[in-house]
Structure formats: structure tokens, C-alpha cells
Amino acid sequence: MAGQNASAGDEVGESRVEEVRRWLSYTADLLRGTTLPVQNYDPDKHDRLISFSGLPGYEETDRYWLNVPFSFVSINYDHEDDKHLYHVVEPKLDELEADLLDRLAEDIREPLLYREDVADDPEAALREELQDRLEEYGVDIELESYYRLFYYLHRRFHGYGQIDPIMHDPHVEDISCDGPNLPIFVYHDDYTDVETNVSFESQELSNFVIQLAQRSGRHVSVSDPVVSATLPDGSRIELALGEEVTPRGSAFTIRKYADEPFTPIDLLEYGTANLDMLAFLWLCIENNRSLLFAGGTAAGKTTSMNAVSMFIPPRAKVLTIEDTRELSLYHDNWLSSVTRERLDDDDITMYDLLRSALRHRPEYIIVGEVRGEEAITLFQAMNTGHTTFSTMHADSVQTVINRLENEPINVPRPMVQSLDVLCVQVLTRSQGERVRRMRTLAEIEGIDQRTGELDYSNTYSWRATEDTFTDSGSDLLDEIREERGWSQSELLKEIRNRKKFLKYLRDEGVNDYRRFTAMVNKYYADSAEVLDRIEDAGVEVEP
CATH class of the missing domain: 3.30.450.380 (Beta-Lactamase)
Structure with missing residues (x-):
């Protein structure tokens, strides 16, 4: 037993000696002085910053960069537990690099706070401070170590840890x-x-x-x-x-906020809606019909509303009201407003913003979500000729009506009938995949004189078994036809032209919201020229 204890003691002693040697070597490096030629990292010339050989017991199904060349994700499948694992791979620091990182983080924090150019170019400011500190320490490190340190400092000070x-x-x-x-x-x-x-x-x-x-x-x-x-x-x-x-x-x-908002072309690509539905919504928006998008959490209500809002005519005045900023339009005459809450008596609520919005005389008012007293003001705006779009949490047309007419919203039934189109969207599974679909596009028809109930009809419906959309006809399109003075054939031609336009943009891969909006504006300005280009491209759609 004594021999065993002596042996263990020797191992501990040797470990301590080795630790002291490492620190002496580290101190010598610090005192040696440095010449730090910082140059751009080139993966073809320099050693890799990260290495990863896979997870034992998992099957890697996907791998892609997150922040080149510092981090990537390896998505692995566990056959035993039947689940995936999202494995983030980042640079590994050795012990000396980790110690150096802690010291750098402390010494760089305050200079960064007082630099005036940090906001203009945070990366350049961090690089300068990092290089200054390393030269001050007199530490001599490899270029790869420099960039590993830079990555973790940037992650800490300018990133999300x-x-x-x-x-x-x-x-x-x-x-x-x-x-x-x-x-x-x-x-x-x-x-x-x-x-x-x-x-x-x-x-x-x-x-x-x-x-x-x-x-x-x-x-x-x-x-x-x-x-x-x-x-x-x-x-x-x-x-x-x-x-x-x-x-x-x-x-x-x-x-997460999408850097590039969805366009109607994205809704087509993901199967959320079809050409007929988007052409219908386009005509409704152009002719000042009010829309409400309903659905459960993460059903894509706001995404779809933002996408179809790109059909708004280019010079129309648009005002958006949100409690958290989500909407993004490429529109010249757009005023965005956001609520301010939890500041005692100085809160600015959605109701306050909506009342103020009416004084701006907007043609289109887009409200992020209605859930309280602001709904009455929104429907009052509809009744006074403003075109409004909004979203609501509900899973069916009848649920939307019930929520609007009861506590805490309490919109009177005669006011609810000023709503023109109600879109119910769902997040569901189809053919083994999770998808978002416009399950129903309904038209509010008014109050039934016999029963006193609110009437509506489903213009478009989604069939889950075939993953297709059915068209049941639209009274609203007939109203628009009469307002515009079109014949039935002219209405059908207009719908077909817009379907061709959308199909052309999909075929051309125009899903950037700036390019899409620019093309829509061009259609408004000179539809004949745009349609000639589409004809030359040979685009055809079903009647």
C-alpha cells in the first residue's frame, strides 16, 4: 500500500513539474518580444482553424458552413434513438491559447468601449486592439492562433456568445x-x-x-x-x-428574423399557395380589399402577409404597426411604427399607434397582430375606407369570427362584415414533411338576414390527401369586375396575365424582394411591355 501511495505521489509530482515547465515556457514567450505579421487567412496556404472527424455512433447526414472559416454544423442521425443532433464545430483552443484569451478579453473590453470607430467597423477595431495587446504582451503566436483568438473575441464582444x-x-x-x-x-x-x-x-x-x-x-x-x-x-x-x-x-x-423576406414566388416554391390564389390576392389588394391572416403559432401568418403586401401599388401610402418588428417592404411611401411598452405611464400601445396612423391618411394599414382594443379601431378604419391587413391567432374561419365578436376584442358583428378576405394558414405534415399551407381563403359575405349570423364562403381550399388546392368560385372577383367595368372575358384575361407574370418570375428565379417589387411596379407602369417579354419567353399557364 505504501508503495502504491509513493507511486501516486511521484505521478502527481511529475505532473506539477510538467505544469511549471509549461508556464515557464509560456512566460519566456511573453518576454521574448514579437513581430506579428497579421495577414488574411488563406485556407490554401495556412493550416485549418478547425478539425472534426465525426461523432462515434452517429451517421452524418449533412454538413455546411455557418461562419467561414471559423464554424460549421455537422448534422448527425442516431439510429438507436431515431433522432438528429445539430453539432456545432468551432476552433479548439489549447491551454495556452485559452489562458491568453481570458487575459485578452479583460484587457480589450475597456479600450473597445471608448473607441469612437467601433460602430463604423467593429471587426477592424477589434483586430487593431488584438494586435496591440499581443505586441504589448510580447507574445509570439502562429497566424492560425491569432485567428482563433480573434474569432472567440469577436463572438464575445460583437456576436452572440x-x-x-x-x-x-x-x-x-x-x-x-x-x-x-x-x-x-x-x-x-x-x-x-x-x-x-x-x-x-x-x-x-x-x-x-x-x-x-x-x-x-x-x-x-x-x-x-x-x-x-x-x-x-x-x-x-x-x-x-x-x-x-x-x-x-x-x-x-x-x-430569428429573415434577412431576406419571403416573396409570393417563395410561397409558390414552398407550396403555401398556388398561382390562382396569388393572382386572386393580387387583384384584391390592388382593388383595396381588406385581408386578415389567421393561423396557429409558426404557421407563417406574418410571412405570408408580408409577401402579398408586395402587390401594393408603388405610390400608395403604406403604414405598418407592430409590437416587434417583423415586416419588411421595399416600398418608397412606407412609414413603419413599433410600440413602446413597460415604461410606466409612457407606454405607446398598438391602439395609440393605430389612432395616430389614421391622421397620416394612409391608403393601406398593416397591423402585425390584433388581440385587443386595437381591433375595434382597425375595423373602424375598414369601415371608413382604409384598406387594412392584419394577423390573428386562430385555426379556422369560425374561430376567427368568434374571437373577433367576443371578449376581449368585442368587434360588433356589423363591423366584422367590412372584412373582405380571410386566409387561414396551417403548419402541418404532408408526405412526411412539415409544410405551411393556406388551408382556406374565405370571403366574408355579410350578415344572413334570416339567422343574423355572419356568412362566408370558401373561395379556395387545401386538400390534404392530394396536397392540392380547389377553387369554388368568387363573388369578390365579380364585384371587382363590375367596379373596373370589365367583361367576364376581360377579368379572366387579367387573371391569366397575372398568373403568367408570376410563373415567369418563378421560372427566372426572381425571389429577391427588391427585384420582385421592382417587377410588380413595372407591371403596374407598363403591363403591355412586361407581357410582351413574357410572351417572348413562351410562358403558358392553365386557363
């Missing part, structure tokens, strides 16, 4: 953290809800929640532990601090 790589993923819609020491989950376009290899420790998570609130210009504390806000990039966040309302600890959910 541990979730920064995920924030770069265009395929991720939501990021959810349910508490400390729990894996973060993401909602991925292709793999739906997926567990990641990223997690936070308790204090680390609380600090991160506070940081997210500060970035959004909000305050979160134990006395006010729940905050809804918008990040500078437009992403929506829901924060919970401590264990007051979330017993497992601090938590957050980030609903």
Missing part, C-alpha cells in the same frame, strides 16, 4: 434554451426540432439573458423577470431571468 454560430444559420428559424445545463434546441427547415451540443451553465445563462435584454434596449431583473423584445437584427426574443417564473432557471427563445 455560444449561440453565435447558430445565429448565422439561415436554415434555423427558432433557438430555444429551456434552462441551464440543458441542450439548446433549434427549429431547422429540413430537420424540424433538433437538439444541439450547445448549453449554458447557470450563471453564464443568466448573464447571457441580461446581455440579450440590454442589446434590445430593455431591462430584465428579478423584479421584472419576463421580457419580450427585438434584437438589433430584427429577431424576436422572449426572456425569463432566474427562477421566479421558470423554476428550472433562466431561459430564452429567439425567433
Whole structure:
């Protein structure tokens, strides 16, 4: 036994000696002086910053860059548990690099705070401070080490910490953290809800929640532990601090903001709607019909509303009202407004903004979501000739009507009939994939004189079994035909022309919202020229 203890003691002693040697070597490096020729990293000339040989026991199904050349994701499938894993791969730091990173983070923080040029070019400011500190320390490092340090400093000061790589993923819609020491989950376009290899420790998570609130210009504390806000990039966040309302600890959910909003062409590509439905909505919007988009959480209500809003005529005055910024239009005459909440008596609510909006004399008013007293003002605007678009949480036409007519919204039934088109959208599964579909496009027809109930008809409906849309005819199109003085054949020709236009843009891959809006504006300005170009391209659609 004594021999065993002596042997163990020798091993510990040798370990300590080796540790001292490493630190002596590190100190010598610091004192040696440095010449740090910082140059652009070139993967063809320099060693790789990251390496990854796969996860044992998993089958890698996908791999793509998140932040070249610093991070990528490896998506793996576990056959035993029948689930996917979203594995973030970042540069690995050795012990000396990790120690150097901690020191750099402390020494660089304050100079960055006081630099006036940080906002203009944060990366350049960080590079200069990093190089200055390394020269000050006299440390001599390889170019690869420099860039690994730069990555983690940038992630800490200008990025989103541990979730920064995920924030770069265009395929991720939501990021959810349910508490400390729990894996973060993401909602991925292709793999739906997926567990990641990223997690936070308790204090680390609380600090991160506070940081997210500060970035959004909000305050979160134990006395006010729940905050809804918008990040500078437009992403929506829901924060919970401590264990007051979330017993497992601090938590957050980030609903990522798409850099490029969906266009009607994207709705076609994803099968959310078909050509007939989009041509119908285009005519309704051009002819000042009011729309309401309903659906459950993550059904794509706001996305679809934003997309079809690109059909608004180019010079019409548009005013948008939201509690968290989501809408993005490429429209010259557009005024965007956002609520301001939780500032004691100085709150500016959606109701306040909507009342103010009417004084701006807008032709189109787009409200992010109606859920309270602002709905009455919205319907009053409809009744006074304003064209309005909005969204609501509901899963059917009848549920929408019930919500509008009852607490807490309480819109009188005669006012509800001023709504023209109601779109109910769903997030569902079709042929083994999760999809978003416009399940119903309904027209509000008025109040039935016999029963006193609100009448509506389903103009378009989605058939889940065939994943197709059916057309039941439209009284609203007949109203538009009479207003425009068209014959039936002229109406059908106009619908066919717009379907050709949309098909042409889809065939040409025009899904950038700026290009799409520019083409729509050109159609409004000179439809004959646009249609001639489409004819030359040989585009045909079903009658």
C-alpha cells in the first residue's frame, strides 16, 4: 500500500513539474518580444482553424458552413434513438491559447468601449486592439492562433456568445434554451426540432439573458423577470431571468428574423399557395380589399402577409404597426411604427399607434397582430375606407369570427362584415414533411338576414390527401369586375396575365424582394411591355 501511495505521489509530482515547465515556457514567450505579421487567412496556404472527424455512433447526414472559416454544423442521425443532433464545430483552443484569451478579453473590453470607430467597423477595431495587446504582451503566436483568438473575441464582444454560430444559420428559424445545463434546441427547415451540443451553465445563462435584454434596449431583473423584445437584427426574443417564473432557471427563445423576406414566388416554391390564389390576392389588394391572416403559432401568418403586401401599388401610402418588428417592404411611401411598452405611464400601445396612423391618411394599414382594443379601431378604419391587413391567432374561419365578436376584442358583428378576405394558414405534415399551407381563403359575405349570423364562403381550399388546392368560385372577383367595368372575358384575361407574370418570375428565379417589387411596379407602369417579354419567353399557364 505504501508503495502504491509513493507511486501516486511521484505521478502527481511529475505532473506539477510538467505544469511549471509549461508556464515557464509560456512566460519566456511573453518576454521574448514579437513581430506579428497579421495577414488574411488563406485556407490554401495556412493550416485549418478547425478539425472534426465525426461523432462515434452517429451517421452524418449533412454538413455546411455557418461562419467561414471559423464554424460549421455537422448534422448527425442516431439510429438507436431515431433522432438528429445539430453539432456545432468551432476552433479548439489549447491551454495556452485559452489562458491568453481570458487575459485578452479583460484587457480589450475597456479600450473597445471608448473607441469612437467601433460602430463604423467593429471587426477592424477589434483586430487593431488584438494586435496591440499581443505586441504589448510580447507574445509570439502562429497566424492560425491569432485567428482563433480573434474569432472567440469577436463572438464575445460583437456576436452572440455560444449561440453565435447558430445565429448565422439561415436554415434555423427558432433557438430555444429551456434552462441551464440543458441542450439548446433549434427549429431547422429540413430537420424540424433538433437538439444541439450547445448549453449554458447557470450563471453564464443568466448573464447571457441580461446581455440579450440590454442589446434590445430593455431591462430584465428579478423584479421584472419576463421580457419580450427585438434584437438589433430584427429577431424576436422572449426572456425569463432566474427562477421566479421558470423554476428550472433562466431561459430564452429567439425567433430569428429573415434577412431576406419571403416573396409570393417563395410561397409558390414552398407550396403555401398556388398561382390562382396569388393572382386572386393580387387583384384584391390592388382593388383595396381588406385581408386578415389567421393561423396557429409558426404557421407563417406574418410571412405570408408580408409577401402579398408586395402587390401594393408603388405610390400608395403604406403604414405598418407592430409590437416587434417583423415586416419588411421595399416600398418608397412606407412609414413603419413599433410600440413602446413597460415604461410606466409612457407606454405607446398598438391602439395609440393605430389612432395616430389614421391622421397620416394612409391608403393601406398593416397591423402585425390584433388581440385587443386595437381591433375595434382597425375595423373602424375598414369601415371608413382604409384598406387594412392584419394577423390573428386562430385555426379556422369560425374561430376567427368568434374571437373577433367576443371578449376581449368585442368587434360588433356589423363591423366584422367590412372584412373582405380571410386566409387561414396551417403548419402541418404532408408526405412526411412539415409544410405551411393556406388551408382556406374565405370571403366574408355579410350578415344572413334570416339567422343574423355572419356568412362566408370558401373561395379556395387545401386538400390534404392530394396536397392540392380547389377553387369554388368568387363573388369578390365579380364585384371587382363590375367596379373596373370589365367583361367576364376581360377579368379572366387579367387573371391569366397575372398568373403568367408570376410563373415567369418563378421560372427566372426572381425571389429577391427588391427585384420582385421592382417587377410588380413595372407591371403596374407598363403591363403591355412586361407581357410582351413574357410572351417572348413562351410562358403558358392553365386557363
